[in-house]
Amino acid sequence: QVQLVQSGAEVKKPGASAKVSCKASGGTFTNHVFSWVRQAPGQGLEWMGGIIPVFGTADYAQRFQGRVTITTDESTSTAYLQLNSLSSEDTAMYYCARTQETYQEIGGLPLMDVWGQGTTVTVSS
Amino acid sequence: EIVMTQSPATLSVSPGESAILSCRASQSVYSNLAWYQQKPGQTPRLLIYGASTRATGIPARFIGGGSGTEFTLTISSLQSEDFAVYYCQQYNKWLRGSFGQGTKVEIK
Numbered sequence: 350q351v352q353l354v355q356s357g358a359e360v361k362k363p364g365a366s367a368k369v370s371c372k373a374s375g376g377t378f379t380n381h382v383f384s385w386v387r388q389a390p391g392q393g394l395e396w397m398g399g400i401i402p403v404f405g406t407a408d409y410a411q412r413f414q415g416r417v418t419i420t421t422d423e424s425t426s427t428a429y430l431q432l433n434s435l436s437s438e439d440t441a442m443y444y445c446a447r448t449q450e451t452y453q454e455i456g457g458l459p460l461m462d463v464w465g466q467g468t469t470v471t472v473s474s
Numbered sequence: 475e476i477v478m479t480q481s482p483a484t485l486s487v488s489p490g491e492s493a494i495l496s497c498r499a500s501q502s503v504y505s506n507l508a509w510y511q512q513k514p515g516q517t518p519r520l521l522i523y524g525a526s527t528r529a530t531g532i533p534a535r536f537i538g539g540g541s542g543t544e545f546t547l548t549i550s551s552l553q554s555e556d557f558a559v560y561y562c563q564q565y566n567k568w569l570r571g572s573f574g575q576g577t578k579v580e581i582k
Contacts, residue, residue, distance in 0.1 A: 393559075393574075393575045393576040394573040396573055399571070401569070408568070408570055458506060460523055461508070461571075462523075464517045464519075
């Protein structure tokens, strides 16, 4: 059974960066689509970006372009989300998610079958 | 980017009744549309993918329909555990997705 385990809660000052990790276990890593989604308090889900580890190149939502970086480390089966220039509006729960099928089976499309438990990032002075 | 619009924002339904949730895409996403359920304090759960295919373990009372730009999620005979927020998500392009703003299904 695939599991995604995310890193712990973070508290950051405005202007700082946050890096959240998502470790996959119980299945293969490199050929699946990983996505990052965030949810501000009391708000809806917001897609941030995605990556397929075997290719290593990520795609991002337009509003995060230039401020977010998604990477993977195949040696540890871990995906990362780094968000720079934090403001109070970035206070949110951040989720990683993964496709059940490989990118070949699903055409690289970011369906989110399996979710991590979420990581709270709080931005406060 | 494809904009997803859900309606209504809130749906008040009595237990045992049916609920119909709508989702509209700003351009065609074919059948690359999923529905997720999220309960307070919980992680979202995949209900429907491919517009109409139920994910593993999802009860038959959850029915997805539509294609192109118009989609629906019908929940027949609502159970107490079905009161939650529902999101649609398009996943029509390589690596790219977007969510609707959600519909809250509450007890009438």
